[in-house]
Amino acid sequence: MKKIITNNILVNNKYSKYYEVEYFDIDYIEVLKKVRDCIHMGHKLLSHPLSGSVKPNETPYKSVIISKEKEELDINSLMVIEESIQTADKFINKIGRVNFKDKVDEDFQIVDLSLIDGCFK
Amino acid sequence: MRLELGNILIKDIQFGKGTKIVDGVLYVNKEELTNLLLEDENIVDVSIEMARPGESIRITPVKDVIEPRVKVEGPGSIFPGVLSKVETVGTGRTHVLKGAAVVTTGKIVAFQEGIVDMTGPGADYTPFSKLNNVVISCDVKEGLKQHEHEKTLRMVGLKSSKYLGEVGRNVEPDEVNTYETLPLIKSIEKYPELPKVAYVQMLQSQGLMHDTYIYGVDAKKTLSTLINPTEIMDGAIISGNCVSACDKNTTYHHLNNPVIHDLFEKHGKEINFVGMIITNENVYLADKERSSNWTAKLAEYLGVDGVIISQEGFGNPDTDLIMNCKKIEEKGIDTVIITDEYAGRDGGSQSLADADPKADAVVTGGNANEVIKLPPMNKIIGDISVVDKIAGGFDGSLEDDGSIVVEIQAITGATNELGFNELTAKGF
Numbered sequence: 001m002k003k004i005i006t007n008n009i010l011v012n013n014k015y016s017k018y019y020e021v022e023y024f025d026i027d028y029i030e031v032l033k034k035v036r037d038c039i040h041m042g043h044k045l046l047s048h049p050l051s052g053s054v055k056p057n058e059t060p061y062k063s064v065i066i067s068k069e070k071e072e073l074d075i076n077s078l079m080v081i082e083e084s085i086q087t088a089d090k091f092i093n094k095i096g097r098v099n100f101k102d103k104v105d106e107d108f109q110i111v112d113l114s115l116i117d118g119c120f121k
Numbered sequence: 122m123r124l125e126l127g128n129i130l131i132k133d134i135q136f137g138k139g140t141k142i143v144d145g146v147l148y149v150n151k152e153e154l155t156n157l158l159l160e161d162e163n164i165v166d167v168s169i170e171m172a173r174p175g176e177s178i179r180i181t182p183v184k185d186v187i188e189p190r191v192k193v194e195g196p197g198s199i200f201p202g203v204l205s206k207v208e209t210v211g212t213g214r215t216h217v218l219k220g221a222a223v224v225t226t227g228k229i230v231a232f233q234e235g236i237v238d239m240t241g242p243g244a245d246y247t248p249f250s251k252l253n254n255v256v257i258s259c260d261v262k263e264g265l266k267q268h269e270h271e272k273t274l275r276m277v278g279l280k281s282s283k284y285l286g287e288v289g290r291n292v293e294p295d296e297v298n299t300y301e302t303l304p305l306i307k308s309i310e311k312y313p314e315l316p317k318v319a320y321v322q323m324l325q326s327q328g329l330m331h332d333t334y335i336y337g338v339d340a341k342k343t344l345s346t347l348i349n350p351t352e353i354m355d356g357a358i359i360s361g362n363c364v365s366a367c368d369k370n371t372t373y374h375h376l377n378n379p380v381i382h383d384l385f386e387k388h389g390k391e392i393n394f395v396g397m398i399i400t401n402e403n404v405y406l407a408d409k410e411r412s413s414n415w416t417a418k419l420a421e422y423l424g425v426d427g428v429i430i431s432q433e434g435f436g437n438p439d440t441d442l443i444m445n446c447k448k449i450e451e452k453g454i455d456t457v458i459i460t461d462e463y464a465g466r467d468g469g470s471q472s473l474a475d476a477d478p479k480a481d482a483v484v485t486g487g488n489a490n491e492v493i494k495l496p497p498m499n500k501i502i503g504d505i506s507v508v509d510k511i512a513g514g515f516d517g518s519l520e521d522d523g524s525i526v527v528e529i530q531a532i533t534g535a536t537n538e539l540g541f542n543e544l545t546a547k548g549f
Contacts, residue, residue: 047405053331080475087463090463119405
């Protein structure tokens with residue numbers, strides 16, 4: 001079974017009826033850190049944390065799918081999430097966040113939702 | 122499978138009463154093309170403009186670039202499975218309007234990407250500044266959803282390109298090049314002394330604005346498979362990818378894939394280019410495992426000594442790239458990977474989101490985070506107000522005089538991972 005960690009309300013609205021969704025009102029990188037914590041508790045990473053070519057310093061939204069079940073620590077998942085956190089940190093803290101205005105927010109939510117939709121089709 | 126590509130060299134483009142080619146000049150009947158595009162009920166207005174090399178024009182946001190082609194001999198038609206029947210293409214003869222292109226522009230979502238400058242320092246970073254471009258902007262009906270909007274613009278580009286390509290049908294090409302792939306066993310027998318090489322092309326396939334289509338099929342729903350390089354020259358692969366301007370493959374890139382062209386160039390001399398594998402880049406990790414398993418399996422089945430792998434996009438495709446590289450290397454096959462870098466504005470950060478010691482032969486398309494100042498242009502086609510919402514741009518990117526400061530990732534094709542550009546890094 002699958003579980004979704006997200007800060008995107010559209011993902012929460014669409015998938016919480018069918019799957020366990022943990023929705024948080026937090027930053028992009030904080031979502032990745034929540035996922036890392038779950039992996040340490042034995043959940044397995046199912047979708048790539050850096051899904052999409054919209055860069056981590058451009059979009060505020062991120063959704064990641066992990067296993068609902070907990071098993072032994074999956075080293076591969078841990079490697080991928082740690083590398084993803086490092087990459088996101090490079091974009092957000094070294095290069096700098098891009099502040100978009102207007103109705104961009106909703107569009108970023110739709111793109112993030114579409115990346116997750118691709119995993120459930 | 123043998124294909125002749127006849128290049129009709131286009132030196133200039135002009136509007137004219139009829140769409141035709143006369144002495145290397147492509148004349149475009151604006152009204153006829155506009156009416157063709159307005160047949161789509163999602164489109165309410167069409168604007169067609171010309172942008173030629175050296176003109177003070179900035180096109181943004183660029184969605185796709187397509188080279189007009191027409192199939193004159195052999196089965197099928199251009200863009201099979203999309204604009205024509207799902208007939209296998211790649212044999213016979215195809216005419217190319219070399220030097221001309223269709224460029225589509227338009228806002229699908231509020232954040233944007235893709236700049237093509239026809240002159241100035243930005244022009245050096247994009248191959249499309251050297252082409253005679255027919256630029257098409259469309260307004261779509263109110264309330265059209267993002268997915269539909271993307272598809273509408275995608276079809277505008279393909280239809281326009283097919284319409285223009287058609288005028289090359291009865292024109293004698295200036296040059297004809299022949300490309301041929303033999304059945305595997307015959308190919309191996311023909312050059313037994315040369316190292317056997319295959320090409321693995323990775324295709325972006327993640328979701329809205331991150332998609333690629335093969336004979337009309339969404340690449341995310343495919344398994345890694347074999348394809349003849351000449352099928353791609355006839356439009357078997359098209360781009361629905363409008364994120365990551367610098368390192369996405371436009372349809373133009375697919376039609377003119379330089380890895381394929383270079384492999385054909387070396388074929389029979391330095392290497393034996395025996396075939397090609399295409400594979401996707403999905404979001405789901407199990408898909409990545411499955412696709413890279415299949416890629417490695419097919420490479421092993423072909424019995425090749427070496428493989429060239431090209432990536433598309435940034436971030437999670439780095440994982441697909443490394444999986445493909447590692448698993449193919451584990452079969453005892455040498456690999457060279459082609460990628461680009463996001464190494465920070467000073468170039469000092471880790472370039473890729475994944476790595477492996479087996480990835481020890483790397484060609485780079487350049488660092489997408491490098492910053493460039495683009496001076497103002499006399500004319501803007503598209504919408505300049507989006508520049509501070511462009512990938513690689515930032516709040517304040519657009520200065521009062523119309524100049525813009527952006528990372529080169531905002532420029533269409535700047536760090537292309539097929540190597541269709543000027544940037545790279547060399548070791549000395």
